[in-house]
Amino acid sequence: MADVSETETINQATTERYKYGFVTDIESDTAPKGLDESTIRFISAKKDEPEWLLEWRLKAFRMWQALDEEEPTWAKVSYPKIDFQDSYYYSAPKEKPLLESLDDVDPKLLETYTKLGIPLQEQKMLAGVAVDAVFDSVSVATTFKEELSKHGVIFCPISEAVQKHPELVKKYLGSVVPTADNFYATLNSAVFTDGSFVYIPEGVRCPMELSTYFRINAAETGQFERTLIIADKGSYVSYLEGCTAPMRDEHQLHAAVVELIALDDAEIKYSTVQNWYPGDENGKGGIYNFVTKRGACRGKNSKISWTQVETGSAITWKYPSCILQGDNSVGEFYSIAITNNYQQADTGTKMIHMGKNTKSRIISKGISAGHADSTYRGLVKVMPGATGARNFTQCDSLLIGDQCGAHTVPYIEVRNKTAQVEHEATTSKISDEQLLYCRQRGLSEEDATTLIVNGFCRQVLQELPMEFAVEAQKLVGISLEGSVG
Amino acid sequence: MAPMLEIKNLHATVDGKEVLKGINLAINPGEVHAVMGPNGSGKSTLSYVLAGRNGYDVTQGSIIFNGADLTAMEPEIRAREGIFLAFQYPVEIPGVAGTTFLKTAYNAIRKHRGEKELDAMQFLKLVRAKQADLNMTDDMVRRPVNVGFSGGEKKRYEMLQMAMLEPALAILDETDSGLDIDALKTVADGINALRSPDRAMLMITHYQRLLDYVVPDFVHVLAGGKIVRSGDKSLALDLEKEGYAVLGTEAA
Ligand SMILES: Nc1ncnc2c1ncn2[C@@H]1O[C@H](COP(=O)(O)OP(=O)(O)OP(=O)(O)O)[C@@H](O)[C@H]1O
Ligand SMILES: [Mg+2]
Numbered sequence: 001m002a003d004v005s006e007t008e009t010i011n012q013a014t015t016e017r018y019k020y021g022f023v024t025d026i027e028s029d030t031a032p033k034g035l036d037e038s039t040i041r042f043i044s045a046k047k048d049e050p051e052w053l054l055e056w057r058l059k060a061f062r063m064w065q066a067l068d069e070e071e072p073t074w075a076k077v078s079y080p081k082i083d084f085q086d087s088y089y090y091s092a093p094k095e096k097p098l099l100e101s102l103d104d105v106d107p108k109l110l111e112t113y114t115k116l117g118i119p120l121q122e123q124k125m126l127a128g129v130a131v132d133a134v135f136d137s138v139s140v141a142t143t144f145k146e147e148l149s150k151h152g153v154i155f156c157p158i159s160e161a162v163q164k165h166p167e168l169v170k171k172y173l174g175s176v177v178p179t180a181d182n183f184y185a186t187l188n189s190a191v192f193t194d195g196s197f198v199y200i201p202e203g204v205r206c207p208m209e210l211s212t213y214f215r216i217n218a219a220e221t222g223q224f225e226r227t228l229i230i231a232d233k234g235s236y237v238s239y240l241e242g243c244t245a246p247m248r249d250e251h252q253l254h255a256a257v258v259e260l261i262a263l264d265d266a267e268i269k270y271s272t273v274q275n276w277y278p279g280d281e282n283g284k285g286g287i288y289n290f291v292t293k294r295g296a297c298r299g300k301n302s303k304i305s306w307t308q309v310e311t312g313s314a315i316t317w318k319y320p321s322c323i324l325q326g327d328n329s330v331g332e333f334y335s336i337a338i339t340n341n342y343q344q345a346d347t348g349t350k351m352i353h354m355g356k357n358t359k360s361r362i363i364s365k366g367i368s369a370g371h372a373d374s375t376y377r378g379l380v381k382v383m384p385g386a387t388g389a390r391n392f393t394q395c396d397s398l399l400i401g402d403q404c405g406a407h408t409v410p411y412i413e414v415r416n417k418t419a420q421v422e423h424e425a426t427t428s429k430i431s432d433e434q435l436l437y438c439r440q441r442g443l444s445e446e447d448a449t450t451l452i453v454n455g456f457c458r459q460v461l462q463e464l465p466m467e468f469a470v471e472a473q474k475l476v477g478i479s480l481e482g483s484v485g
Numbered sequence: 486m487a488p489m490l491e492i493k494n495l496h497a498t499v500d501g502k503e504v505l506k507g508i509n510l511a512i513n514p515g516e517v518h519a520v521m522g523p524n525g526s527g528k529s530t531l532s533y534v535l536a537g538r539n540g541y542d543v544t545q546g547s548i549i550f551n552g553a554d555l556t557a558m559e560p561e562i563r564a565r566e567g568i569f570l571a572f573q574y575p576v577e578i579p580g581v582a583g584t585t586f587l588k589t590a591y592n593a594i595r596k597h598r599g600e601k602e603l604d605a606m607q608f609l610k611l612v613r614a615k616q617a618d619l620n621m622t623d624d625m626v627r628r629p630v631n632v633g634f635s636g637g638e639k640k641r642y643e644m645l646q647m648a649m650l651e652p653a654l655a656i657l658d659e660t661d662s663g664l665d666i667d668a669l670k671t672v673a674d675g676i677n678a679l680r681s682p683d684r685a686m687l688m689i690t691h692y693q694r695l696l697d698y699v700v701p702d703f704v705h706v707l708a709g710g711k712i713v714r715s716g717d718k719s720l721a722l723d724l725e726k727e728g729y730a731v732l733g734t735e736a737a
Binding site for chain 2: 431432433434436437438439440441442443444445447451452454455456457458459
């Protein structure tokens with residue numbers, strides 16, 4: 001039932017839906033534009049890094065140069081060629097606070113995070129959640145550090161870990177995602193600026209949720225964070241990351257690397273609520289989110305579980321993976337990817353079974369609306385030694401409207417006869433009957449759509465830590481605004 | 486007093502095909518009307534037209550509900566204004582818990598009526614009371630909406646929603662089909678409990694057995710897209726005995 005105000009309402013919905021699009025006016029310390037060895041030296045000097053790390057970066061940079069700006073092209077995404085010289089690689093608020101005390105944090109930054117719904121003052125925070133706040137290229141605050149250190153848990157910016165725990169960083173950095181892994185991982189290894197570092201000692205169950213909140217603020221600046229999480233024998237940690245960026249007409253690059261290591265009997269639960277600016281309703285602007293995330297289940301009976309809710313970014317290119325080395329180790333991937341307007345997402349996972357009786361489970365829910373395109377790309381690989389390996393994969397796609405697309409690209413490689421691999425895939429649409437049923441009970445078309453989509457995503461939403469599940473459900477609704485009517 | 490619902494010379498098409506061919510019907514507050522008629526005669530179509538389903542277009546005539554033109558309203562506005570349809574075939578909504586669904590609907594309607602929304606505790610208490618009346622278990626109410634429900638369970642879930650939403654006009658499309666004898670009695674008690682001087686009901690049914698429990702004020706026979714006969718409860722008894730043949734050629 002079209003009426004005059006319809007287009008107006010849709011416009012309003014699409015411009016209002018991204019409420020994190022503001023810019024914080026803060027003086028920054030920035031590296032000169034472009035990328036060469038001097039940029040790397042600049043970053044390393046800013047962070048007062050030891051020689052070994054500078055060498056590590058330079059080696060990565062030379063490797064990246066040899067790739068001659070040839071980005072990978074196998075993903076089902078399209079965008080104009082990126083000019084890597086036309087970007088800043090380091091930007092930090094000038095008054096860098098001493099990270100020891102939150103009282104020293106620039107009030108403008110505190111205000112920014114409050115506006116984003118992440119108050120950093122401990123008394124106002126969600127109880128039981130410690131936050132590391134990364135603003136452009138640096139970590140600006142980490143909360144509950146003292147409380148955590150009582151349990152021996154290390155939770156700090158990776159730049160600080162380099163200074164205070166070099167032996168751990170040296171041992172594990174690049175051990176899961178090697179420098180040569182892929183174009184963006186190589187680039188990240190050269191220019192990474194900040195990110196979080198977590199170490200959970202043997203036998204410790206981390207007493208609170210740990211979370212990192214990434215914020216891009218500066219214009220024409222790429223964010224290259226690096227996160228490293230180590231769960232020692234018999235430990236447990238649940239970690240969550242969130243991300244937002246201002247609304248800008250030009251695209252900005254976000255190329256992160258996340259490495260997880262779980263030793264014997266350890267468990268890491270890693271959840272992401274990704275809400276980078278997706279661009280406007282015509283596909284202008286937005287973040288290019290090219291991310292390498294991988295976990296190694298090194299020890300026996302270890303477990304790594306990825307849960308992601310991907311609603312933002314103009315383009316998402318991301319495959320959180322598990323290398324199941326330890327016998328009886330378990331890898332899980334739960335994903336919701338929502339694309340609307342002109343967003344593109346090519347996302348999925350890799351489960352590499354190496355140890356005996358390793359198990360993996362993949363639940364992927366893709367939702368496309370508007371002109372968006374979404375692809376699930378997954379690899380299940382069973383190595384010869386992985387006797388008794390089992391995988392279950394379920395990929396469901398939901399289409400809203402008839403101009404969007406959904407694709408499923410599963411790769412299965414089995415080299416052990418005892419392995420059991422199951423794959424199920426469905427594609428559906430929200431039916432007229434379902435919409436009528438909800439509307440007949442008083443729900444608006446948008447609320448009905450949100451409810452049905454949330455139902456479709458339930459298996460994944462219920463994997464999120466409670467505090468964030470509600471937030472994620474709301475986000476599902478917001479991301480779909482303007483997709484019906 | 487003006488009727489609550491006044492349908493005049495209603496013609497409607499479904500995907501371009503004319504199914505309703507001139508329906509006249511007036512329903513006053515407090516009345517229960519039964520609509521009977523052969524398969525394919527247009528009973529469900531009438532209920533969908535009243536609910537505002539997409540693709541069900543009014544081509545002639547009018548529907549006035551509480552003084553307003555019903556056809557100008559979106560389905561959700563009709564619902565909030567007090568029209569409730571218990572579907573003949575309730576649809577499954579995977580992953581959406583029955584209680585969540587009910588609460589969302591309940592609060593949307595309360596809000597429209599200017600009443601304040603209930604908090605989770607008050608809401609659950611209310612649902613518990615109503616579900617007990619319908620012999621429904623917690624499990625049935627919490628499960629995803631209609632998913633894996635038996636035919637009879639679906640109908641009872643519709644009745645639970647009706648009891649919660651307290652509509653002004655309830656349209657029940659074959660709510661008695663698929664119910665066992667005990668469930669029929671329970672559902673009928675539920676319907677009777679909602680009968681009130683300011684509420685009206687339009688019950689579509691094929692069987693006298695429901696009308697034994699919920700005694701209608703009027704009975705209409707719909708055939709070939711028109712109401713071909715109206716009467717009191719005795720009309721249903723005549724039909725039960727003799728079938729639609731009693732109506733002659735009109736019903737063919
Ligand atoms: N989408 C459609 N396209 C064409 N014809 C349709 C469509 N939907 C319904 N009809 C036709 O409209 C007529 C009325 O259908 P309706 O469902 O209203 O019947 P009914 O009286 O409710 O029957 P029953 O007693 O079997 O429930 C039928 O002939 C049916 O085939
Ligand atoms: Mg019918």
